[in-house]
Amino acid sequence: MAKAYDRMEWLFLEGMLRALGFDRSWVELLMVCVTSVKYSIMVNGEIAGQAEARGDIHGVRVARGAPAISHLFFADDSLLFFRPCEREAKHIKECLESYSSASGQLINFEKSSAVYSHNTSPPVRALVSEIIGVPEATDLGRYLGLPSVVGRNKTAVFRCVEENIRARTGTWQNKLLSRAGKEVLLKSIAQSLPIFTMSTFLLPMRVCDSLEKMFNRYWWGGGRWGYR
Incomplete structure (x- = not known):
């Protein structure tokens, strides 16, 4: 948008x-x-989103003064944000049950998971997970091929970019290609693979250097890919 x-x-x-x-x-x-930057949805003549308006649940803010985000929807995936406490967990459970009752759809809690901040104590995590009925997870895994959580060791997290390039180019008959053919493969495929990741994350210099070395080895070394 x-x-x-x-x-x-x-x-x-x-x-x-x-x-x-x-x-x-x-x-x-x-x-x-x-x-308009504000939208309201009417359900049976009443404005939806009353739980957040009443202060029953609180979302997260990306910065001080930024609007609070209580949920994110994309295709068939949903993310709910709230404070890890018994009160808000019960309100979230009630909202989910109301949705199931009104729509006739059932929520698959077995495929859902709860992720907590490092400041949340283990007893509180266990209580919230028990109330909602979802297991605890360390992170949300990968979404659209990208990691949902990036820790301090960014080099290890984005190692998948290098592995992806290695997997895609490993089947090429590199020794039979001319210099022009190698240039086309490098520019149209190999160098375009990290673009999606780089449009979202700032890759560490170590990863960028490793990618550059891989491209150089392919160009000058007869098609052999690897790490140094």
Whole structure:
């Protein structure tokens, strides 16, 4: 949404809609939707999100003064953020049960997991996990091929980028390729593999140096990949 919501002027969008012949009332309604940063969902005539509005649950903030985030949805994955205490855990459980009752869908608690901060004591972790009915996990694993939690040892975390390049290029018939063919493979495939990771994380210099050495060995060393 960065291109649509951060790089387009609202006056330009409104002018284009009017120029294309859309009805004035429809254009005004659409502009109210896209220019507003706050949305509300009505459920049976009542505004949803009452648990957070009442202070029953509290989300997390990425920085001081930033808005609190209580949940994130993407496709069929959901992330819920709340304080690790008995009171908020019970409210979260009630919200999940209300959703199941209203939608007819069942939540698979066995495939769900709870991740806690390092400041949360083991007894509190056990209590919250028991109330909600989900096991505790050290992290959320990988999501869309990227690690969900990056610790201090970033070099070991992003070692998967090097392994991915090694796996993709290991099947190439490198010795039979010309210099032009090697250049195409390097630029179109090998060098493009880390782009997705680098668009989200700042890779350590050790990883970048290792990738550069791998590319250099392939270019100058007859196609042999490895670590030094």
